[in-house]
Amino acid sequence: xxxxxxxxxxxxxxxxxxxxxxxxxxxxxxxxxxxxxxxxxxxxxxxxxxxxxxxxxxxxxxxxxxxxxxxxxxxxxxxxxxxxxxxxxxxxxxxxxxxxxxxxxxxxxxxxxxxxxxxxxxxxxxxxxxxxxxxxxxxxxxxxxxxxxxxxxxxxxxxxxxxxxxxxxxxxxxxxxxxxxxxxxxxxxxxxxxxxxxxxxxxxxxxxxxxxxxxxxxxxxxxxxxxxxxxxxxxxxxxxxxxxxxxxxxxxxxxxxxxxxxxxxxxxxxx
Amino acid sequence: xxxxxxxxxxxxxxxxxxxxxxxxxxxxxxxxxxxxxxxxxxxxxxxxxxxxxxxxxxxxxxxxxxxxxxxxxxxxxxxxxxxxxxxxxxxxxxxxxxxxxxxxxxxxxxxxxxxxxxxxxxxxxxxxxxxxxxxxxxxxxxxxxxxxxxxxxxxxxxxxxxxxxxxxxxxxxxxxxxxxxxxxxxxxxxxxxxxxxxxxxxxxxxxxxxxxxxxxxxxxxxxxxxxxxxxxxxxxxxxxxxxxxxxxxxxxxxxxxxxxxxxxxxxxxxxxxx
Numbered sequence: 001x002x003x004x005x006x007x008x009x010x011x012x013x014x015x016x017x018x019x020x021x022x023x024x025x026x027x028x029x030x031x032x033x034x035x036x037x038x039x040x041x042x043x044x045x046x047x048x049x050x051x052x053x054x055x056x057x058x059x060x061x062x063x064x065x066x067x068x069x070x071x072x073x074x075x076x077x078x079x080x081x082x083x084x085x086x087x088x089x090x091x092x093x094x095x096x097x098x099x100x101x102x103x104x105x106x107x108x109x110x111x112x113x114x115x116x117x118x119x120x121x122x123x124x125x126x127x128x129x130x131x132x133x134x135x136x137x138x139x140x141x142x143x144x145x146x147x148x149x150x151x152x153x154x155x156x157x158x159x160x161x162x163x164x165x166x167x168x169x170x171x172x173x174x175x176x177x178x179x180x181x182x183x184x185x186x187x188x189x190x191x192x193x194x195x196x197x198x199x200x201x202x203x204x205x206x207x208x209x210x211x212x213x214x215x216x217x218x219x220x221x222x223x224x225x226x227x228x229x230x231x232x233x234x235x236x237x238x239x240x241x242x243x244x245x246x247x248x249x250x251x252x253x254x255x256x257x258x259x260x261x262x263x264x265x266x267x268x269x270x271x
Numbered sequence: 272x273x274x275x276x277x278x279x280x281x282x283x284x285x286x287x288x289x290x291x292x293x294x295x296x297x298x299x300x301x302x303x304x305x306x307x308x309x310x311x312x313x314x315x316x317x318x319x320x321x322x323x324x325x326x327x328x329x330x331x332x333x334x335x336x337x338x339x340x341x342x343x344x345x346x347x348x349x350x351x352x353x354x355x356x357x358x359x360x361x362x363x364x365x366x367x368x369x370x371x372x373x374x375x376x377x378x379x380x381x382x383x384x385x386x387x388x389x390x391x392x393x394x395x396x397x398x399x400x401x402x403x404x405x406x407x408x409x410x411x412x413x414x415x416x417x418x419x420x421x422x423x424x425x426x427x428x429x430x431x432x433x434x435x436x437x438x439x440x441x442x443x444x445x446x447x448x449x450x451x452x453x454x455x456x457x458x459x460x461x462x463x464x465x466x467x468x469x470x471x472x473x474x475x476x477x478x479x480x481x482x483x484x485x486x487x488x489x490x491x492x493x494x495x496x497x498x499x500x501x502x503x504x505x506x507x508x509x510x511x512x513x514x515x516x517x518x519x520x521x522x523x524x525x526x527x528x529x530x531x532x533x534x535x536x537x538x539x540x541x542x543x544x545x
Contacts, residue, residue, distance in 0.1 A: 067438075070438075070442065072438055072441070089441070089444075089446070090438070090441045090442050090444070091442075091444050092442065092443055092444055094442075095442060096438065096439075096442055098435050098438065098439070100433070100435040102433045102435050102436055103435045103436065103438075103439045104439075105436070105439070105454070105457070105458075106458075106540040106541055106542055107457040107458075107460070107536070107540045107542075117443055120443040120444065120445060120453075121442075121443040121444060138274075141274045141275050142274075142275060143274050144274060144275060144276060144277040145275065145277065149539065149540055149541055150541070151540065151541025151542075152541065157275065
């Protein structure tokens with residue numbers, strides 16, 4: 001967590017120890033028509049400071065996989081380990097930012113939401129929690145809205161609160177489940193840039209789920225592409241630093257490459 | 272990140288706000304109703320069947336001055352609040368159990384579907400058998416009338432809490448009683464509040480009906496007993512005064528207590544638009 005921000009992306013592969021390891025993970029659950037396998041035999045590791053993106057179309061089990069890492073559901077086979085220990089119940093060491101706007105507590109103000117998370121998740125006394133919460137809300141540009149209730153905010157602002165809440169708890173691993181999917185295109189791009197900045201400043205380790213190729217390239221240091229029915233790892237891509245900005249040749253080239261190798265199948269070209 | 276500016280609001284004109292805020296339409300309707308009552312009662316000219324508004328109000332006034340009606344009302348409210356509190360407490364325990372365990376869930380589902388359709392007043396004979404004539408019997412039927420609708424509403428409210436909100440709570444490491452109290456209860460508060468409201472209305476009706484049926488002893492009877500004895504003495508204006516008191520208390524609880532509770536909670540949180 002204390003890796004200097006500019007180094008975070010560079011040292012990922014060699015120096016940092018493995019933070020998260022998935023070992024032949026399969027997840028299936030019963031439905032009315034039988035047992036559905038959402039994720040099949042997925043293995044990968046994640047080192048501290050990395051930002052790994054799980055990319056795939058709807059139904060590829062990427063969100064299911066993220067929930068399993070979060071501890072919200074159990075894999076039916078295989079193991080998920082964090083720092084060598086098997087993952088148990090959900091905890092504030094793996095804060096999740098969800099796609100849905102109703103992840104905020106509607107009965108608490110913007111400040112109250114972040115402060116409450118700090119009080120419960122990090123056992124901070126109220127005064128300390130208040131200070132930390134205010135600092136983070138200022139960082140996400142919500143200084144003027146600390147006393148507002150969530151229902152008065154726009155979707156983008158609600159996601160900012162959720163992001164502030166997650167970062168404030170300084171989780172060992174930040175989980176993001178398509179956090180910008182329900183936003184309009186302009187807001188989404190802005191939020192991607194701002195998230196990237198926060199990640200680089202904090203050196204946070206992130207597992208990010210998305211169905212957008214451009215979003216994956218923008219926020220990730222490494223991309224794991226999944227194919228659906230059942231969800232399987234199809235390909236891995238490292239995102240070189242020079243490809244990370246939109247409009248560069250590297251960005252376009254990587255986008256084309258991912259599109260061709262993973263989503264060339266006409267049946268799933270709706271991505 | 273750059274700061275997002277807060278929106279600017281302009282004050283509406285004073286007259287407009289005054290008209291928006293006061294329930295003046297209701298006052299007009301109420302006045303119209305009183306006028307029709309008064310005219311009809313005068314035309315009928317039979318104080319035994321229908322006293323005039325004036326006679327009713329003066330009967331109400333003298334019953335208040337003599338201290339009889341306030342005493343009766345206090346007696347009723349004391350019984351009511353005791354029964355209501357016990358009923359809500361049991362409902363809270365049952366629904367917490369139901370939210371945390373499968374067995375509790377099944378038990379609550381079964382009991383509410385069994386007992387909710389049973390009118391509380393139908394239990395009065397049993398209550399009299401078990402507890403005799405007196406306050407405990409009244410409390411027993413009130414608990415029954417409150418418990419099931421409140422439990423049903425809480426349980427339904429818990430089930431309707433969005434999965435994302437549940438996960439957001441569990442993400443902070445919350446579980447057990449703390450999860451119920453700090454996440455489920457506030458999240459389900461709109462339903463819980465309407466359950467409390469229904470429970471209150473049921474309890475109030477049950478109490479008055481039960482008092483009418485057996486009235487306890489004359490010394491410690493409530494409003495129901497007041498209505499009953501005045502009917503027996505053909506003091507129809509006082510009967511109406513008693514009914515008016517029942518209505519006014521109902522209105523105060525609904526319009527003041529529950530409405531303010533709604534305003535400072537679920538309305539402020541944007542969970543309902545009323």
